[in-house]
Amino acid sequence: MPTKRYEWKPVDKAANLLIQSLVAESHLGYTGVEKASGGAIGYNRVRDLCxxxxxxxRLSEFILICNVCHADPVNALRTIIDITEGKPYIMSVDAISDDVYADAVKYYEKQEIKFLKKQAAEPKGLSRETSLDRRQVTDDEIADTISKLGKPDVGLAAYHGDHKLDDEGDDAA
Structure with missing residues (x-):
């Protein structure tokens, strides 16, 4: 199973929009496209494409989906080129009211919410390193802290407790 991440180009995004529209207009859904193709393209792959x-x-998948959805691949390719050139593309009312389109809208809304939450959580104008290093500790402060730990009345809490034993193993530390 390939693990390569793909960079989607404008042509790929336009093809994605058109495939989503074709599947939605056909009212077949992901399972219907899989069955109509005779299993040549699976449910998960159709969902991923939409x-x-x-x-x-891939070109073979594009042509297969065009044939299953009763669309002319040549006209579909012209539409993709038009979308890529910036010409407006309006989905039919059937496509917009279909579940496939609704799934895509929900997916993109979730992605946008995740992005906005991530953006809000990051401090503005500060990188992670600067937000953690706001206060520079001096060598004197470090030496003072180390000397306090050497005193018998001051120590780390993890070293003291009834359940801890001293070095000989008989008394509580």
Whole structure:
């Protein structure tokens, strides 16, 4: 199973939008496309193509989905080129009301919410290193802390307790 991450180019994103629209307009859904293709393309792959996950569509997958959804591959390719050039593409009302489109919208909304939460959690104008190193500790402070730990009345809490034994193993530390 390949683990390569793909960089989606504008053409890939346009193909993703068109495949999503074709599947939604056909009202087949992911399972319907899988069954209509005779198992040549699986449910998970159709879902990944419609949601824009993993790898972009291969030409064979694109043509297969066009045939299953009764769309002309040549016209579909022209539409992809038009979308890539910035021409508007409007999905049909059937596509917008279909579950496939709704799944994609929900997925992208979740991704946007995750992104916004991550952005809000990061301190503004500070990198992680600067937010952790706001206070520089001097050598004198370090030496003072070490000398305090050497005194008998001051120590780390982990070294003291009834359940801890001293060096000889008979008395509590």
């Amino acid at each position: 949601l824009g996950l993993k790898a972009p569509a």
